[in-house]
Amino acid sequence: MAEGASPRRIAVKVLERIENDGAFANLVLNATLEKSKLDSRDRAFVTEMVYGTTRMRRACDYTLDRFLHDEIEPLARIILRLGVWQIIFGGVPAHAAVSATVEIAPRRFRGLCNAVLRRISENPLTDWPSEAIELSYPDWLMVQLESDIGKQNALEMAKTMNEPALAVTRKDGYHQDLSSQMVAELAINGMRAGDSILDLCSAPGGKATLMASGEVWTVATDIRESRIGLVANNAEQLNIDLPLVVSDGCYPPFKPKAFNRVLVDAPCSGLGVLRRRADARWRITKEEIERLVLLQEELLLAALNLVAPGGQLIYSVCTVTSAETIELDERFRKKTGVQSCGPLPDPWRVHGEGGMILPQDLNSEGMAIFRYQVE
Ligand SMILES: C[S@@+](CC[C@H](N)C(=O)[O-])C[C@H]1O[C@@H](n2cnc3c(N)ncnc32)[C@H](O)[C@@H]1O
Structure with missing residues (x-):
């Protein structure tokens, strides 16, 4: 990329990688910004354009297709989407959005971009079909x-979840969303100094580092070695002592009843964190959710064996589908006979026998949590 490339040019490069190579929005964006010479204001603008255009892709395409009669080159569509996002969703004054976007278009479709974006800014859509x-x-x-x-x-x-995510920082400087902090706090709530908790699916270590920062002895595992490396880095930066083990949580290498509590912050569809993962809504599928539910149940069953009598098992996910929350909870209790710990404190909404926070409740991520008393 040319040195000194403009924010819009950089945004188009990133959007092309997401669209054509299936690159993850956050990874390709961060890597590209790293290499750029942009100041922090322009970086923020590129981020807003890339995430905004990615999230609003379907709405942008619908708006565009009213004015396009033939299929257009993929690059033209990417540039036009970026223009539409600025005009309709990004709050960029229409004349600036049109001229600055047309300027970065290759000469061969500048005329088209100019005509279409002008018509869109003059005829704002008021009747969406759905x-x-x-x-x-x-x-x-x-x-x-x-x-x-x-x-x-x-x-x-x-x-x-169409709004940019809030940046929330813990007292120790770690960036962690409010509802994730609330899950970690609930997981250790009422524990005594020296009690132990295992975080079975711990990477990148947001909840584990919070739990380990107090008097509770915390052990963290994750199936992926590279991701355990993230937990190690985070713990080191926060100067927290956190024993780490790479292991498949379905076959954990610990003795039965080894911990007072176990947290299963399971891999899930992530529908509660779509504002943070701009491209995730276009990736997740129903079939993937079905696959995840099987894994979640297996993890819960394995985790239950590790809880000492009188302890607790805590299940959390950053999603709100019934399949991954209420339905799984009911099946798990029926299968194992364990009891729920009872209602959750405010501001958790009642969600079956567990609790749920929706993104609109605290302007946070969406989360669900279920707690079980182990006899
Ligand atoms: C929702 S994330 C955990 C987030 C983490 N607890 C935090 O607060 O930062 C789920 C994690 O589960 C891990 N995972 C997936 N399958 C697993 C398995 N079979 N055993 C253990 N961990 C697994 C993934 O690598 C991923 O890091």
Whole structure:
């Protein structure tokens, strides 16, 4: 990339990588910004453009397609989406959005970009054919959310997750969303100094480092060695002593009843954190959720064996699908006979026998949690 490339040019390069190579938005964006010479204001603008255009892709395409009669080159579509995002969602004055976007288009379709963006800025859309298109989610995902948490909750959740994520920093300097902090605090709530907790799916270590920062003896595992490296780095930076083990949580290398508590912060569909992962809504599938539920149940069953009598098993996910929360919880209790610990404190919403925070509740990530008393 040319030195001194403009924010919009850089945004287009990143969007091309996401679109054409299936690159993860956050990874390619961070790597590209690292190499750029942009100041912090321009970096923030590139981030907003890339995440915004990625999230609102469906709504941008719908807006564009009203004015396009033939299929266009993929690069032209990427540039046009970026223009539409600026005009409709990004709050960039239309004349600036149009001229600055046309300027970065290759000469061969500058005329097209100019004509289409001008028409869009002069004819703002007021009648969207569906909420899924207006809020820019796949149809199946809106249907799923509406059936799992109700239409009103689903719409508010979908809207909130189109906003940029808030940056929240813990007292020790670690960046961690509020609802994740609340899960970690609940997981160790009421434990005594010297009691032990295992974090079975711990990487990158947000919850483990919070739990280990007090008097509770915390051990962290994760299946992926590279991700355990992230936990190690985070613990080291925070100067926290945190024993780490690479292991498959379905076959944990510990004696039965070895811990007072076990936290299973399971791999999940991540529908509660879509605002942080701009491209995730276009990746996740129903089949993937079905696969994840099987893994979540296996992890819970393995974790239950590791809890000492009188202890607790805590299950959390950053999603709100019934399959990964209420339905799994019911099946797990029926299969094992364990009891829930009882209602959760405010501001957790009642979610079956567990609790849930929706993104719109605290302007945070969406989370669900279930706690079990082990006899
Ligand atoms: C939701 S993330 C955990 C986030 C972490 N607890 C935190 O607060 O930073 C889920 C993690 O589960 C790990 N994982 C996936 N399958 C696993 C398995 N079979 N055993 C253990 N960990 C697994 C993934 O590598 C991923 O790091």
